[in-house]
Amino acid sequence: MGMLNPLSLTRHLPLNVRRRLEPLLELVGVLRSVRSPGAMTAMLPSIGRGFVLRQGRQAGPTRMVSGHSAHFDWTYRHDFPEMRDLYRRAKQNQWDAEVALSWDTDVDPLNPEVPLLPRDFFPLDDLPARLTLTVEEERRFGHSVTAWMLSQFLHGEQGALFAAAQVTESVPWLDGKLYGSTQVVDEGRHVEVFHRYLEQKLNKLYTVNDNLFTIIDALMNDPRWDMKFLGMQIMIEGLALGAFGTLYRMTREPLLRDLLRYVIQDEARHVHYGVLALRQHISTALTERERREREDWAFEIALLMRNRFMAHEVYEEWFEGTLSRAQWNDLVLAAPGLQEFRNVMFARLMPNLRYIGLLSDRIKGRYEEAGLLRYAAGADATRLSGNQLIHELDTQAGQVA
Ligand SMILES: [Fe+2]
Ligand SMILES: [Fe+2]
Numbered sequence: 441m442g443m444l445n446p447l448s449l450t451r452h453l454p455l456n457v458r459r460r461l462e463p464l465l466e467l468v469g470v471l472r473s474v475r476s477p478g479a480m481t482a483m484l485p486s487i488g489r490g491f492v493l494r495q496g497r498q499a500g501p502t503r504m505v506s507g508h509s510a511h512f513d514w515t516y517r518h519d520f521p522e523m524r525d526l527y528r529r530a531k532q533n534q535w536d537a538e539v540a541l542s543w544d545t546d547v548d549p550l551n552p553e554v555p556l557l558p559r560d561f562f563p564l565d566d567l568p569a570r571l572t573l574t575v576e577e578e579r580r581f582g583h584s585v586t587a588w589m590l591s592q593f594l595h596g597e598q599g600a601l602f603a604a605a606q607v608t609e610s611v612p613w614l615d616g617k618l619y620g621s622t623q624v625v626d627e628g629r630h631v632e633v634f635h636r637y638l639e640q641k642l643n644k645l646y647t648v649n650d651n652l653f654t655i656i657d658a659l660m661n662d663p664r665w666d667m668k669f670l671g672m673q674i675m676i677e678g679l680a681l682g683a684f685g686t687l688y689r690m691t692r693e694p695l696l697r698d699l700l701r702y703v704i705q706d707e708a709r710h711v712h713y714g715v716l717a718l719r720q721h722i723s724t725a726l727t728e729r730e731r732r733e734r735e736d737w738a739f740e741i742a743l744l745m746r747n748r749f750m751a752h753e754v755y756e757e758w759f760e761g762t763l764s765r766a767q768w769n770d771l772v773l774a775a776p777g778l779q780e781f782r783n784v785m786f787a788r789l790m791p792n793l794r795y796i797g798l799l800s801d802r803i804k805g806r807y808e809e810a811g812l813l814r815y816a817a818g819a820d821a822t823r824l825s826g827n828q829l830i831h832e833l834d835t836q837a838g839q840v841a
Contacts, residue, residue, distance in 0.1 A: 455761050462765045463650065463752075467491045473743070475806060479736035483658045490654030496595075497647045507663035510609040522716055522822075523615035530622035530709055533826075535702055537633045545695040547641035549583040550576075556586040556693050561777030566770075571762055581758060586691075587638060588754045589683065591646035594634040596676055599656040600710075601627035603672035610665035611717060619713055626706040633699050641695065651748045655741065666721050670734060673714025674792055675741050679749075681707050681829075682785025689833050690777060704833075705826030711792065712821045718796040735798045739806055742789065746782055746810075783815075790815035795822065 453461065467487070474480050489495045495502055518524055549556055562585055564573055573581060604627050608620030638645050648656075659671040684707065688700040722731055755768045772778060790807070793799045794816050799807070807813040824832075 459756075459760070463491060463494075466765070474740055476736035476740065479733055480740055482662065483654070486654045486658035486661065489657055490650050494650060495657075496650060496653030504657060504660040506606055506660050508606050508610050508665055508668070509663070511612050513612070513614060516614055518615055520613040520615040520716070520720075523613060523619045523713065526709055526713055526716075527615060527619040527622060530619060530626070533705065533709075534622070534625070535629075537629055537636070537702075540702060541633065541698055542695060543636070543640070545641075547693060547695060549586070549642055550579045552579065554692050554694075555579075555582065556691055556696065557582050557687075557777065558690055558692075561585070561690055562771075562775040564771070566774065567763075571759070581754075583642065583644070584754050584757060585751065586687075587642045587644035588646045588751055589687065590634055590638055590642065591644075592649055592652055592749075593680065593683065594631065594638060594645075595648040595652060595656075596680055597627055597630040597634055599652075599659070600672055600676065600680075601631055603659060603668050604710075606660075607665050607669050607672075607717075610668075613717075616713070616717060623710055623713065626710070630703055630706070633703065637696065637699060646753045649749065649751075649753065651744060655744070666718060666726075667734070667737075669714055669718055669721075670738060670796075670798075671741065673710055674718065674796070675738065675745065675789070677707055677711050677714065678789035678792065679745050679785050681711065681788045682781050682783075685784045685829070685833050686777065686781040689836060701830055704829055708821070708824060708826035708829050711788070712824075715792050715795050715821045722797045731797065732802070735800065735803050738793055738798050739803055742786075742793075742807075742812065743810060745785070746812075786812055786815040787818050788821075791818045791820040795820035 471480075471487075548554070559578065559582070562582075564578065564581065567573070601624065604620060604623040608617050608624060611617060611620065655671060655676065659668050662668060662671075681704065684700050684704050688697060688704060691697055691700075722734070726734070750769055750772050752765070752768075755763070755765065759768060790799070790812060799816060804813055807816070
């Protein structure tokens with residue numbers, strides 16, 4: 441944001457002014473850091489609704505208009521064997537959240553014996569001395585952070601449910617549509633389990649984060665199915681896999697661990713489907729100019745996801761008025777749990793961008809500058825099944841324990 445951070449200048453303003461001004465200053469920071477403004481123009485109305493009007497925080501429902509078209513094919517040709525194979529696996533691996541998970545598990549978010557998150561997920565050691573939390577407060581803070589993350593998962597799952605339904609209508613392959621029908625069921629189940637866990641076990645639900653709202657709003661409003669696909673199946677699902685994996689590895693709460701293990705296995709199929717569809721589409725149906733536009737857009741969204749999920753809702757609850765937003769942002773950026781989450785997220789995302797053809801030499805320099813290119817060499821989603829993902833997370837857990 442340059443040498444002078446405008447966020448540090450608002451410290452002396454009254455709280456109610458700061459509350460409106462600071463998010464807008466942050467938004468200015470976001471817009472100033474955009475490298476390819478052209479790729480972001482289409483998102484401006486969503487940015488207005490998300491950051492300025494803050495529609496995600498309103499109590500009532502939100503209406504979003506989608507102008508995508510449905511693709512019918514009356515010949516029913518089997519046209520994509522790998523998708524057909526995913527469809528078969530998806531049917532075999534369905535699960536009923538009612539019976540698969542032990543909902544009678546007694547979850548006490550404040551029980552130090554079974555912590556939702558380890559203390560070093562988000563340590564508060566760097567807080568100014570006057571703000572030091574008691575042990576009891578630290579446990580409640582851990583409860584807030586977990587409930588905030590799971591609330592964002594839930595909101596993301598609602599977006600994934602609608603996006604899956606829309607792309608099922610729009611993709612040109614019959615095998616893709618059959619597969620898509622299973623993803624719609626999967627995402628419905630994910631909404632069910634996250635909501636139930638939040639409502640019955642954590643008793644806390646946060647509103648949708650402004651950044652997440654903005655991305656979902658942009659994807660819902662974009663009539664191009666491949667943009668919905670890129671945004672939802674690759675970027676947001678990549679983010680989700682990073683977050684689910686980190687939380688799965690770190691939590692000691694058995695019900696949450698089981699729940700995440702099931703969800704991760706579904707999500708691995710979703711990303712696999714996403715990369716198959718996009719690789720085919722990008723290499724055969726797009727002009728070079730259209731490909732470049734998506735490449736730029738993916739880069740901007742990747743940076744947004746890295747820099748902007750700052751848990752400001754938790755900040756407002758705990759430290760608004762005592763800590764500046766800039767100080768809070770520094771804490772979030774330094775938290776080991778959230779750092780690991782960003783690592784896992786980009787380890788999943790970058791190989792997939794490479795696989796689908798959105799990591800050409802033209803853009804590599806920008807990823808390199810952002811410190812993200814080093815993640816690109818890993819395994820893409822076609823080479824990582826749900827079982828392999830879980831196995832990988834379990835072995836890592838063994839290493840750190
Ligand atoms: Fe999902
Ligand atoms: Fe998904």
